[in-house]
Amino acid sequence: MKAIVYTAYGTPDNFQLKEVDKPAIKEKEVLVKIYASSINSWDWDLLRGKPFLVRLIGGLLKPKNKILGADIAGVIEAVGNSVTDFKCGDEVFGDIADAGFGGYAEYVAVPERLLAKKSSKMSFEQAAALPQAGLLALQGLRYIKPLQPGQHLLINGAGGGVGPIALQYAKSIGAHITCVDKKGKFEMLRSLGADELIDYRDADYTRTGKQYDYILDVIAHKRAADYKRALKPGGVFAMIGGSMSGLLFQMMIVQPLLSIFRKKKLGIMGYRVRREGLNELSLLFEKNKITPVIDKVFPLEETAGAFRYFGEGNFKGKIVISIVR
Numbered sequence: 001m002k003a004i005v006y007t008a009y010g011t012p013d014n015f016q017l018k019e020v021d022k023p024a025i026k027e028k029e030v031l032v033k034i035y036a037s038s039i040n041s042w043d044w045d046l047l048r049g050k051p052f053l054v055r056l057i058g059g060l061l062k063p064k065n066k067i068l069g070a071d072i073a074g075v076i077e078a079v080g081n082s083v084t085d086f087k088c089g090d091e092v093f094g095d096i097a098d099a100g101f102g103g104y105a106e107y108v109a110v111p112e113r114l115l116a117k118k119s120s121k122m123s124f125e126q127a128a129a130l131p132q133a134g135l136l137a138l139q140g141l142r143y144i145k146p147l148q149p150g151q152h153l154l155i156n157g158a159g160g161g162v163g164p165i166a167l168q169y170a171k172s173i174g175a176h177i178t179c180v181d182k183k184g185k186f187e188m189l190r191s192l193g194a195d196e197l198i199d200y201r202d203a204d205y206t207r208t209g210k211q212y213d214y215i216l217d218v219i220a221h222k223r224a225a226d227y228k229r230a231l232k233p234g235g236v237f238a239m240i241g242g243s244m245s246g247l248l249f250q251m252m253i254v255q256p257l258l259s260i261f262r263k264k265k266l267g268i269m270g271y272r273v274r275r276e277g278l279n280e281l282s283l284l285f286e287k288n289k290i291t292p293v294i295d296k297v298f299p300l301e302e303t304a305g306a307f308r309y310f311g312e313g314n315f316k317g318k319i320v321i322s323i324v325r
Helices: 039-046 052-057 124-129 130-142 162-172 185-193 224-229 246-259 273-286 300-310
Strands: 003-005 016-019 029-038 073-079 091-095 105-110 116-118 152-156 175-180 196-199 212-217 229-237 265-268 294-299 318-322
Touching: 003 300, 029 124, 039 052, 073 105, 073 124, 073 130, 091 124, 091 130, 105 175, 116 152, 116 273, 124 130, 124 294, 124 318, 130 162, 130 273, 152 162, 162 175, 162 185, 162 224, 185 196, 224 229, 246 265, 294 300, 300 318
Parallel strands: 152 175, 152 212, 175 196, 212 229, 229 265, 294 318
Antiparallel strands: 003 016, 029 073, 029 105, 029 318, 073 091, 091 116
16 A cells, blocks of 8 residues: 655655555454545654654654554445444544554554544545544533633634634634634634634734633643733633643643632643544534635645645645545
């Protein structure tokens, strides 16, 4: 089978299109013929081996997993002896990071627990754009306590993969939403229902004097004290991406302890892949409450170019890799 392989950390130039063996499946695994995958920040970080903390997961000196790609959508071609929930021919999607990635290839072996059946109303490209971004968005907006109708939500880094899903879902339940990103992404965010827009190059949302009931930050890098200042009493700050330095330690250890004694709740959200969550994403899609925003679709052989485009940081929504065309 064809796959995009890398054997050293670095730039997209390290990617090579190679012929590799089709994976064998275990008892509780299925073999998926991949139709589409997408790029997440995890893939970008693992390609570069930066920040250094990712090497503790992905391999200290060289990549442990030679094929990246966490989000996939495709068709099941074979099932293990102990598989109970799927059969050959089922159209599925999911986030397979827990299984060692492998989405930038024609086939992948995946534990059935990481997959859900794809809605027939959803294209493979849409399905591949949805798992990680969608689950992060929903779980982020339910961190500690769920966002409520009428509350004021701020999304920082709103124009990437997670932000548009969080924006659409929050709008569907009646929240008031402020989005922070570059001006070049404002038109897209406004079309999805953003009530207020801030260009982070012109203003620091933690210093405008405004306070929010809920802050969802995809690229958090400031001090915890800054985020407290931007929260209303009883407000929630959910960090789902960003700094790997001192802020990460604060959000994982210090702030959860302090939050026991304070009304404002700050912390880093724990991400979980569950079929129930994937099924909810399909249902929300079918009800027209969320639709993944896809910026560009690249063929498998142009994966390096797709990553270069991702690295420029001007993409709106998701970048998809098409395997079957």
